[in-house]
Amino acid sequence: MRIGVLALQGSFAEHVEAFRRLGVPAPEVRLPEDLEGLRGLVIPGGESTTISHLLMEYGLFDPLSRMIATGFPVWGTCAGMILLARHSTAMPHPTLAAIDIAVERNGWGRQVDSYETEIGVPALGGPPFRAVFIRPPVVTDVGPEVSRLAQVDGGTVVAVRQGDALATAFHPELTADLRFHNYFVQIVAAARTDAARTESIALTTS
Amino acid sequence: MAEAKGTWAVKKGLAQMLKGGVIMDVVTPEHARIAEEAGACAVMALERVPADIRAAGGVARMADPDVVQRIMEAVTIPVMAKCRIGHFVEARVLEALGVDYIDESEVLTPADESHHVDKHDFTIPFVCGCRDLGEALRRIGEGAAMIRTKGEAGTGNIVEAVRHMRAVMGGIRRLKGLSKDELMAEAKALAAPYDLVKEIHETGVLPVVNFAAGGVATPADAALMMHLGADGVFVGSGIFKSEDPARRAAAIVKAVTHYRDPKIIAEVSKGLGEAMTGIDIKDIPESELLATRGW
Numbered sequence: 001m002r003i004g005v006l007a008l009q010g011s012f013a014e015h016v017e018a019f020r021r022l023g024v025p026a027p028e029v030r031l032p033e034d035l036e037g038l039r040g041l042v043i044p045g046g047e048s049t050t051i052s053h054l055l056m057e058y059g060l061f062d063p064l065s066r067m068i069a070t071g072f073p074v075w076g077t078c079a080g081m082i083l084l085a086r087h088s089t090a091m092p093h094p095t096l097a098a099i100d101i102a103v104e105r106n107g108w109g110r111q112v113d114s115y116e117t118e119i120g121v122p123a124l125g126g127p128p129f130r131a132v133f134i135r136p137p138v139v140t141d142v143g144p145e146v147s148r149l150a151q152v153d154g155g156t157v158v159a160v161r162q163g164d165a166l167a168t169a170f171h172p173e174l175t176a177d178l179r180f181h182n183y184f185v186q187i188v189a190a191a192r193t194d195a196a197r198t199e200s201i202a203l204t205t206s
Numbered sequence: 207m208a209e210a211k212g213t214w215a216v217k218k219g220l221a222q223m224l225k226g227g228v229i230m231d232v233v234t235p236e237h238a239r240i241a242e243e244a245g246a247c248a249v250m251a252l253e254r255v256p257a258d259i260r261a262a263g264g265v266a267r268m269a270d271p272d273v274v275q276r277i278m279e280a281v282t283i284p285v286m287a288k289c290r291i292g293h294f295v296e297a298r299v300l301e302a303l304g305v306d307y308i309d310e311s312e313v314l315t316p317a318d319e320s321h322h323v324d325k326h327d328f329t330i331p332f333v334c335g336c337r338d339l340g341e342a343l344r345r346i347g348e349g350a351a352m353i354r355t356k357g358e359a360g361t362g363n364i365v366e367a368v369r370h371m372r373a374v375m376g377g378i379r380r381l382k383g384l385s386k387d388e389l390m391a392e393a394k395a396l397a398a399p400y401d402l403v404k405e406i407h408e409t410g411v412l413p414v415v416n417f418a419a420g421g422v423a424t425p426a427d428a429a430l431m432m433h434l435g436a437d438g439v440f441v442g443s444g445i446f447k448s449e450d451p452a453r454r455a456a457a458i459v460k461a462v463t464h465y466r467d468p469k470i471i472a473e474v475s476k477g478l479g480e481a482m483t484g485i486d487i488k489d490i491p492e493s494e495l496l497a498t499r500g501w
Contacts, residue, residue, distance in 0.1 A: 008463050009226040009247055030464060045223045047247040047283055054245060054463055078223070090282045092243070105282060111306035112329055114216045115209040134219045135284065135306070153209075174219050 003188055004029040004038040008054040010046015010079060014173035018181045032059050040073035040164075040188035043080030045134065045171050048105065051079055052093045061093070068098045073164035073191045075184045081167035082137050098165040100143025101157075107138025119170075121150045121159065124179045131158065131170035139169065164191045212329030217351035220284065220306065220331060221415035224248055224352075224438055228428065228459050229417070231255050231442040233273070235280035241445070244455035248284040248306070250440070251277040256313050256360030257443035257482065260494070266314045268296040274303055286333070291500045292318025301330045307352070308332045312499035313359045313442075322500065325349030335419065337370045337497055339377025340396035343406075344501075346414055347399040353412065355436075356497040357420015360443050362484035364421045366497055367431060371418055375435040382410045420497070423448070423481045425461030425474050432465035449479030 005015045007028035019026035026042075029035060041064070043051070055061045068074055074096075076084040082091065082105055084098040090105050108114070114135055118128035129150070139157045142148060149159035150168075158169040164187050172180035210216075227247025232238040238249050253269040254262065268289050278285045284306035289296035291310055296317075300308050310323050312335050325332040326349035334345035335356035342353045355374065357367030377396070384392055384407060393403040405413060418431035419440035428439045439462055441455075448454045457474040464470040492498075 007226070011222045011225060013225070014222065030467075046225075047223065047227060049242060049283060050227055050245045050247045050459065053243075054460070057460065110304045111220055111284065111331065112301070112304055113211065114220065115211045116213055116215055117209045132215050132219050134216065134223055171219060174215060174222060 001025075001039050001185075001188060002027060002037060003040045003042065003185070004034065005042045005044060006051070006060075006080075008046075008058075009050045010044045011077075011171065011173050012044045012046075015042050015044050015077075015181075018173055018178055019185075022178055022181055022185060024185055029060075030058070032063050035060070035063060035067070039191070040075070040184065042184070043074065043076040043083050044173060045078040045080065048079035048082040048088075049092055051083060052091060052095075055083075056093050061096070065096055068096055068165070071164055071191070073166075073184070073188045074098055075166040075168075075187075077168050077171050077173060078134060078136055081169055084165060084167050085137075086143070087141075088137070099160055099162045099167055100146050101139050101160055101167070102141035103137040104140050105137050106135050107140070108133065108136050111135060117152060119150045119152055119158065121179075123149050123161075124183055126179065129172075129179065130175050130177060131168075131172075132174045133158075133170045136169040164188075214351070217331035218414055221333070221352035224284070224417075225415055226463060227438045228455075228462050229286065229438070229440045230445055230455060231440075232277060232446070235276050237446055237451075238277045238280045238285075240452050241455055242281045242283050244452055245459035246283060246455065247438070248286055249277065249281060250286045250288065250309065250442075251305070252288065255443040255446055256496070257362070257447050258360075259313060260360040260496075268293070268299065268314070271299065271303055274300070274305060278303070278305065288314055289323070290314040291316040292321050292323060294323045297323050297328065297332075301328055305330065310334050310350075312356055312496050316499050322348050325351075333417070335497075335500065336374065338373035339381070339406075340398045341501070342374055342412065342416070343396065343398035343402045346402060346412075350414065352415050352417070354417040354419040354440055357418070357422075358487055358490070359420045359496050360485075361421050361487065361490070362423040362444060362447070362482040363487055364423070364427045364430065365487060367418050367421045368434065370420075370497075371431060371434045371436060374412075374416065378406055378410065378412065381407050422458070423484065424478075425457045425471055428458045429461045429465035429471050432462055438462065444482055447482035449481075454478050454481070
């Protein structure tokens with residue numbers, strides 16, 4: 001099982017390292033051909049406008065959109081959340097719209113307002129998760145099909161899942177806690193099982 | 207649980223988000239928008255680019271807060287600004303303006319020839335220039351959450367940035383190979399904090415993000431610095447002192463992302479027009495070198 005990490009700009013090396021520690025090969029993705037043979041993809045933190053430009057320029061946006069439409073597992077952290085949202089403010093190009101949320105870019109303010117805190121994430125189990133927020137997007141609308149995985153004091157949603165698409169407004173790649181990476185690995189592994197099941201159903205009915 | 211702002215993870219974290227990107231010097235809101243549209247991951251708000259500072263001579267200071275503020279309003283990407291070495295009041299002013307990163311920079315005329323700003327004391331993170339590993343570790347010791355090579359700003363000549371990046375990366379490789387009982391002597395030789403020397407000996411990497419700066423003028427220059435170990439690139443005069451800034455800016459962004467792919471670098475380098483006019487470092491009087499400011 002290989003999980004790609006979009007490596008156009010941002011904290012991709014940190015994600016690759018987290019997956020390496022989990023024993024999951026995580027090749028860097030810069031061009032459309034790098035998508036071949038992947039079971040899932042992570043869109044890292046970084047500058048969402050930069051990543052958005054480069055997705056367009058190098059022809060990654062269309063194939064990725066098509067893969068996401070068929071249920072390909074994806075996980076976006078911060079800038080990645082912005083790119084996976086149905087709608088985001090102040091973006092130069094369309095988003096990938098994998099998750100039915102609306103976000104406001106830099107909704108929390110500038111770097112002086114960046115912060116870290118501990119949040120409860122029931123889906124992960126165990127102790128609270130240390131979440132580092134760097135000029136994060138703020139989720140302003142959550143669609144009916146979307147699960148809220150975590151929120152901060154005041155009720156703002158900071159982690160969501162819809163089907164096999166996951167998004168976090170913070171950066172699990174910046175801390176040593178691997179539970180979110182492991183959670184995504186489980187999503188990807190289960191997605192493969194689903195595909196295999198579909199195949200076996202197809203075999204028995206034919 | 208309470209929110210903690212300005213922590214080491216939060217300061218260092220923003221630099222980690224800039225990795226693999228290009229930070230561009232801009233002097234007007236219009237420049238800033240061109241940089242953002244070209245794919246810059248941040249901009250450096252200035253009154254003059256280094257080539258003009260060099261030409262103007264005299265004392266170079268922090269930019270007019272109005273210039274900085276108008277640039278902050280013009281773009282959604284992070285905005286950095288420069289203060290003079292040791293000028294902690296200029297730094298406080300920039301923090302009050304809400305810039306995202308402060309560059310305590312040798313490009314401006316130093317305010318203190320013995321002491322740099324105590325950067326631990328700020329909520330806003332700092333980036334500082336260095337010429338070798340010892341200088342990098344002294345700045346990190348003072349609280350810099352990001353490091354860049356000094357190079358020789360405003361020259362369009364990559365030779366000093368290469369020298370400094372090789373010195374930093376070579377210094378790390380050397381430290382890794384030492385035995386534990388040699389580390390204190392090495393800390394003395396580097397004039398660097400022992401704890402950081404020990405940390406690099408163990409991890410083999412700098413504890414903060416390290417960009418290249420000072421002389422990048424072409425996509426190939428930017429890719430060269432990435433190969434030498436830079437996490438990303440600052441481009442100062444190289445963009446807005448060239449013939450076609452928007453195209454050159456976009457080309458340098460692509461060259462940094464695809465630095466391992468010479469075909470893409472060839473493609474983006476075509477027909478960019480004139481690069482900025484470069485200066486041979488040997489033609490600069492020693493008193494006018496910027497890299498020797500700070501210690």
